[in-house]
Amino acid sequence: MNENLFTPFSAPTILNQPATIPIILFPTLLILTPKHPINNRLATIQQNLTRFTLKQMMMTHNAKGQTWSLMLTSLITFTATTNLLGLMPYSFTPTTQLSMNLAMAIPLWAGTVMVGLRFKTKNSLAHLLPQGTPTPLIPMLVAIETISLLIQPVALAVRLTANITAGHLLMHLIGNTVLALSTTNLSMALLASTLLVLLTILEIAVALIQAYVFTLLISLYLRNNT
Amino acid sequence: MPQLDTSTWFTTIMTMLPTLYLIMQLKLLNTNHHQPPLTKTPTLQSHNVRWQPKWTKTCLPLSQPQQF
Numbered sequence: 001m002n003e004n005l006f007t008p009f010s011a012p013t014i015l016n017q018p019a020t021i022p023i024i025l026f027p028t029l030l031i032l033t034p035k036h037p038i039n040n041r042l043a044t045i046q047q048n049l050t051r052f053t054l055k056q057m058m059m060t061h062n063a064k065g066q067t068w069s070l071m072l073t074s075l076i077t078f079t080a081t082t083n084l085l086g087l088m089p090y091s092f093t094p095t096t097q098l099s100m101n102l103a104m105a106i107p108l109w110a111g112t113v114m115v116g117l118r119f120k121t122k123n124s125l126a127h128l129l130p131q132g133t134p135t136p137l138i139p140m141l142v143a144i145e146t147i148s149l150l151i152q153p154v155a156l157a158v159r160l161t162a163n164i165t166a167g168h169l170l171m172h173l174i175g176n177t178v179l180a181l182s183t184t185n186l187s188m189a190l191l192a193s194t195l196l197v198l199l200t201i202l203e204i205a206v207a208l209i210q211a212y213v214f215t216l217l218i219s220l221y222l223r224n225n226t
Numbered sequence: 227m228p229q230l231d232t233s234t235w236f237t238t239i240m241t242m243l244p245t246l247y248l249i250m251q252l253k254l255l256n257t258n259h260h261q262p263p264l265t266k267t268p269t270l271q272s273h274n275v276r277w278q279p280k281w282t283k284t285c286l287p288l289s290q291p292q293q294f
Contacts, residue, residue, distance in 0.1 A: 010228030024241045031253040037260035074250040099235035
């Protein structure tokens with residue numbers, strides 16, 4: 001039972017060659033880069049979406065933080081398209097792989113911490129102690145804040161992995177339920193299929209929201225450190 | 227859990243790094259955000275003639291009397 005449930009999340013192979021390589025590269029093909037001043041509707045929609053998310057995200061940063069805008073825009077575009085493409089049946093979602101999320105989260109988080117430590121050392125170290133703590137509690141609180149700082153990249157990676165994996169698992173399970181019930185008890189099957197429709201809508205929202213949250217948190221860590 | 231099978235971790239990470247940091251960023255850089263044409267009103271030519279025509283005769287070359 002365990003083996004069958006989790007097989008959609010194992011890295012796919014075609015004739016023993018890793019198929020993860022074209023699957024991860026595929027979302028880049030969907031970003032259009034036309035050279036004309038006036039484009040067709042799809043390219044204009046994409047362009048407007050990119051401009052809108054860029055403006056929303058980078059409005060709250062100062063000039064130093066805005067040098068990260070290309071990185072954060074590419075991050076949110078990559079994560080959102082990868083999550084949305086994974087909602088298609090029988091597809092493989094790379095963001096369910098803990099390896100990829102760790103490799104995304106750790107360098108970006110480390111980058112924000114190093115930017116803070118290098119340019120505003122006192123301020124970034126001062127974040128380790130909340131204001132107004134009574135003096136005897138200071139050593140313990142510094143330890144606690146350090147641990148909460150060090151756990152940020154792991155939390156980022158595991159949050160994205162677990163949310164997308166759990167959503168896909170739920171859809172698999174409820175889909176199998178509907179299929180199994182369709183022969184015996186049709187009304188329950190219809191009830192479960194409405195549940196499936198609602199769950200799919202939720203998954204679309206979750207796909208977008210997870211991308212947003214990932215990027216937002218990194219930009220938050222950046223703001224604290226610039 | 228197949229996500230913890232570390233044999234595929236190298237391939238996945240090595241594919242993701244150029245995709246995210248290279249290809250995606252190049253694609254986003256190459257999207258041109260053209261401004262719609264004719265948004266700025268062109269500055270009108272300012273007729274600011276510094277010299278007065280009564281005390282200099284060199285403003286128009288053809289207005290000088292011909293000298294042989």
